[in-house]
Amino acid sequence: MTEEVEKTPEELEEIRKKADLQYKTYSEIVWVQFKKYPQSYYSLYGVFALFVIAILAPVFSLNVPFFINVPAGVGPENMQGMHFPWLAALFDANFFEGGLDIFFNWLLFALPGAFVIYKVMVRTKTFANPREEKAFIGRYLGWAALGVFASFLAIYMFDFRQAYVDYVQLSQLDGVSSLFPPLQYSYRDVDLNAVIQDPSWQHWLGTDQQGRDVFARILYGTRISLTIGVVAVAIYTAIGLVLGGLAGYFGGRVDMLVMRLIEVMICFPTFFLILTLRGFIDDPSIFHIMVLIGITGWTRIARLVRGEFLRLKNQDFVQAAIALGLTKRKIIFRHLMPNALGPVFVAATFGVAGAILIEASLSFLGLGPATAPSWGQILTAGRQTGKIVLILAPGLAIFITVSLLNLMGEGIRDALDPKLRK
Amino acid sequence: MAAKVKDNTKKPLLEVKNLKKYFPITKGIISRVVGQVKAVDDISFHVYPNETVGLVGESGCGKTTAGRTLLRLLEPTGGEAIFDGRDVFQLDQLELRKARRDMQIIFQDPYSSLNPRMTIEAIIGEAIQFHGIASGDERRKIVEDLLVRVGLQPSYITRYPHEFSGGQRQRIGIARALALKPKFIVCDEAVSALDVSVQAQVINLLKELQEEFNLSYLFIAHDLSVVKHISDRIAVMYLGQLVEFADCNSLFKAPRHPYTQSLLSAIPHPDPRRKKARVILEGDVPSPINPPSGCRFHTRCPACFGPCSKVVPKTIEVEPDHFVQCHLYDPEHAPKDPTVFDRLPQSVPEHSSKKKPPESLGAAAAAAPAVVDEEE
């Protein structure tokens, strides 16, 4: 009686042909599928590259040398000898105001560190099967993310500050040897002797009205755009998951309440809503902008999650979970959520592109974060100079980033769609 | 067919009394109730320990609703379900969670019944851990044993549902239902979605498991021929009500209710020489929102007579443990003219015993006016 379901030779052949789809986890199937669309596959690398660029920004551009050797008798007394000021500057709260840059600077060390630790740990372990290894990687990633973030918080709380030293000037003194990043500018360096310059070897994309290097600003602007995109979307996805999940699972009055709230919200165009709320904030930081986008953007996610929950709630495996006596919490987090996340993930990917555009628009209108080198702001500054490069460069940066994210989103959407799977 | 010795003096494991489940039909944003779908309307039956009760009826007649309501996957509109001496409908959430260990369900659709994001070990073992029966390696061992028991490889525990065929998935669903060692399982069209060859395997598996774990089944199907092979007793359902409830043998040998007879006549007989009148049920199933007055079957019944459209038929015990809900067998309403019985797809003992050969000719001649008279 324990024999398996019999298969015809044709069926077996069919199975063998599809062998690369068999015995894979859901995410592996999605990945195989995703790789079939070259444009989305390469856009994934593009987005990855953007993050790498954002993290590596100070390696390319900073007005602090990796090392500087000041011989005796040259320059101030306290600066004599060999120094490595670049490393210290990365965590200097005076130098990089705000936690955002320090966070990215920390990633510069934390990510390679986490990778090395992983390699070492894998050496000491043996896995019974590839799936166990995957599970281990998943767990490791979770802990690593937590560790990186916790250590960042510690660094940020420590509030390391040092006195400002003009290393560029110091390095020009006789007998001083130093190694700077290729561009000796930080995004904040005002140089009134070099305003509105054309691109040159010193300033690859020229300078703006205050003599700030536009290339450096765009480089660091990647951090702003990506962070605003990811965090704002994370905020509204979280809100959407909770409200949509509640509405979908409990239905009835809760559902009605949430749906009415959504209807009221979508009466107003999102951007208009953001502008209105922006009016209440005097001097917004990028944190404010992220929250603004976050609290206005959740309706789409909430509707998606609600729909998914309504659909899943009546599926037999959820009924089985109820029949097994599991608690509501288990049912929501083990059975409903994981199955509702696919479309949410797709919406979030597109959402990141949308949030980047919203921030750029706000900054372009002069309503964004005042001091941050955001691309929208660089665009406005460029417009005031009347130089075409200064307009094109940030515009292109926005265009490329948004396109890459959208291409990637399309790829994920198609990969998750079982109807397109073949 | 398993000819189990049934001891009727035994206490039933499950006793369903007057079970009702209405779905409200709502309209507008304030959800005003404008009507009700009477999906299950007053059904009563009982299931003995280690017994299989088949529940058959056309699709949409309320079988799934009945099965799910008595497991409280749906909240009942009325009635009682006494399981192991306690009314399931009266239990609070905590008691219910404990009681659920004893009553499980197997679903029709093998594709939607397994969570696509969980491994087989998690699917089968989740409840084992949740109810504190076992965890870790111990749990894995239990899951592996269950897989072997339902005819699958123990190494499947790390796989995901999409790697399996429909029949294999159904076995996994059975293993999940068995995980808590229940006493009673509702099999809701558990084999209807499978190929015929696989159907037989799964039914055999269910029979074996019944012996081994001392299970009781409520075996739901829309097809009498499927139920026949596994059931000890069969309940026939029509439009939310039970129209006939009898021992499997006596139901197949001498079905009384016109609806049961029609269903039976639709099953092709294995012996082609024995030609049987095949009665195809005419007309659509009436809506459970507005069920027909009197007997709900009267719009399609070939034997419909006088009181049928006016009076709701009572449940009559025509033989010990053979219940029928039809006026034909109710002494109070029984037709004075015995020819009404001739319109049935199949003759019934009541009629043939009364009928004597010489009289039958005369009765046939007098049939036409008599029927008109009856129908008014």
Ligand SMILES: Nc1ncnc2c1ncn2[C@@H]1O[C@H](COP(=O)(O)OP(=O)(O)O)[C@@H](O)[C@H]1O
């Ligand atoms: N959640 C529901 N809301 C409203 N009507 C329902 C619901 N579930 C089932 N019904 C109705 O109840 C009747 C019985 O359905 P069901 O129990 O699924 O029948 P069966 O399992 O016998 O095919 C059908 O008319 C169906 O439309």
Ligand code: SF4
């Ligand atoms: S009560 Fe009348 S209509 Fe209903 S099944 Fe019996 S004979 Fe037919």
Ligand SMILES: [Mg+2]
């Ligand atoms: Mg059904």
